[in-house]
Amino acid sequence: MSLEPETGKMQRGRKALQLWRGVTAAQALFLLVWYSGLLPAAWVEQVFSRGWYRIMLLFLPRLSGWSSYSLFIFLIPLALLALAGVSVWIWRRSAPYPPIRRSGAVLSIWLLVSINTVFCFVVVWGGGYQRTPLKVRLALDGVQPAPGELMRIAETALQMVRDHAEPAVGRDRNAAIAAIARRMAELTAGWDGRALVLPVYVKRTPPGVFLVNGTAGMCSPFTLEAQVDGGLPDAAFVGVASHELAHLAGNCPEDEASLVGYLAGLEADHPFARYAVALRLFQDIAGNLPRADRDRLHEALPGVAKDDIRLAREAGRRYRIAAARKVSQRAYNQYLKSQGVESGLKNYGEVTTLFVQAWRKGLAPAIAPMQPAAGGVAAAN
Numbered sequence: 061m062s063l064e065p066e067t068g069k070m071q072r073g074r075k076a077l078q079l080w081r082g083v084t085a086a087q088a089l090f091l092l093v094w095y096s097g098l099l100p101a102a103w104v105e106q107v108f109s110r111g112w113y114r115i116m117l118l119f120l121p122r123l124s125g126w127s128s129y130s131l132f133i134f135l136i137p138l139a140l141l142a143l144a145g146v147s148v149w150i151w152r153r154s155a156p157y158p159p160i161r162r163s164g165a166v167l168s169i170w171l172l173v174s175i176n177t178v179f180c181f182v183v184v185w186g187g188g189y190q191r192t193p194l195k196v197r198l199a200l201d202g203v204q205p206a207p208g209e210l211m212r213i214a215e216t217a218l219q220m221v222r223d224h225a226e227p228a229v230g231r232d233r234n235a236a237i238a239a240i241a242r243r244m245a246e247l248t249a250g251w252d253g254r255a256l257v258l259p260v261y262v263k264r265t266p267p268g269v270f271l272v273n274g275t276a277g278m279c280s281p282f283t284l285e286a287q288v289d290g291g292l293p294d295a296a297f298v299g300v301a302s303h304e305l306a307h308l309a310g311n312c313p314e315d316e317a318s319l320v321g322y323l324a325g326l327e328a329d330h331p332f333a334r335y336a337v338a339l340r341l342f343q344d345i346a347g348n349l350p351r352a353d354r355d356r357l358h359e360a361l362p363g364v365a366k367d368d369i370r371l372a373r374e375a376g377r378r379y380r381i382a383a384a385r386k387v388s389q390r391a392y393n394q395y396l397k398s399q400g401v402e403s404g405l406k407n408y409g410e411v412t413t414l415f416v417q418a419w420r421k422g423l424a425p426a427i428a429p430m431q432p433a434a435g436g437v438a439a440a441n
């Protein structure tokens with residue numbers, strides 16, 4: 061950048077920059093092919109999700125797992141600071157040139173870093189958005205839920221909550237989360253026909269880190285850490301953990317992550333896991349029922365479950381900042397659409413349909429099937 065004659069150090073710097081540009085150009089080409097739609101989902105399923113990603117999942121959580129703190133939430137501000145520092149350094153180094161050329165030098169570095177970031181996102185985790193959808197892998201019927209089916213599931217989930225409700229004191233959420241992770245690994249291996257090594261923990265972030273923008277947890281696509289906001293009370297924490305672990309198990313869309321979290325949690329070998337996940341499922345399904353039915357079912361919840369719902373709402377209100385939530389939701393909506401999830405944020409709510417279809421197929425044995433009506437047709441009105 062300087063007008064002075066090049067020193068050996070500057071030559072080495074220039075060569076390193078050329079190498080970086082070359083590697084980044086190759087990454088950009090890879091991304092063009094990846095997002096072109098030319099790669100069939102079945103190929104992504106076999107090569108990425110059941111192959112490469114399984115290897116990522118073997119190693120990265122072991123690296124990021126050395127600390128019980130979330131590395132991701134420290135790395136992001138650090139990376140942004142580093143980028144700002146490098147930008148200032150380039151701006152100063154290129155002082156002899158006109159401002160337009162100096163701006164171009166800074167922007168070209170931002171472009172390289174952006175391509176590197178998207179490349180890492182795809183090869184570490186995000187490639188899973190292009191895999192075969194879960195409803196196809198599980199051969200679900202695609203039929204919309206009937207009101208009778210929703211009622212049946214809500215009532216059974218309510219019964220599970222009652223059966224497993226224990227006093228809030230003495231709950232072991234770590235053991236509950238480990239039981240969910242173990243069942244999830246078994247279920248996934250059964251569906252995919254290939255073993256999956258899943259961490260049996262999630263990381264607890266400082267309170268409010270996610271709640272501030274209206275979310276509750278996150279699966280880091282760079283460090284493969286499942287993280288849940290430390291401001292959540294126990295039951296909500298375990299429920300959210302089931303969703304984040306399912307992301308970690310390679311289910312990228314929101315409805316798929318919730319479904320896998322439910323299926324694993326309802327069968328987990330731990331009463332508090334089954335309680336917390338049944339309560340989350342109950343809220344999701346009951347939310348689709350008419351107001352009168354919803355209120356009646358809510359009234360039938362045991363006192364401890366009503367307290368758990370109230371505490372989770374209070375935690376959400378305590379940390380949430382409306383403006384942060386609005387910005388975050390807009391950005392996440394665009395992000396989901398950019399990854400092929402056409403419904404954007406509405407994808408969260410689509411788990412209801414997916415769950416009913418999985419249940420119909422017998423994939424949620426904890427919830428009994430509908431009784432056949434006269435004539436042999438299931439009473440799904």
Ligand SMILES: [Zn+2]
Pocket residue numbers: 303307314317
């Ligand atoms: Zn999610």
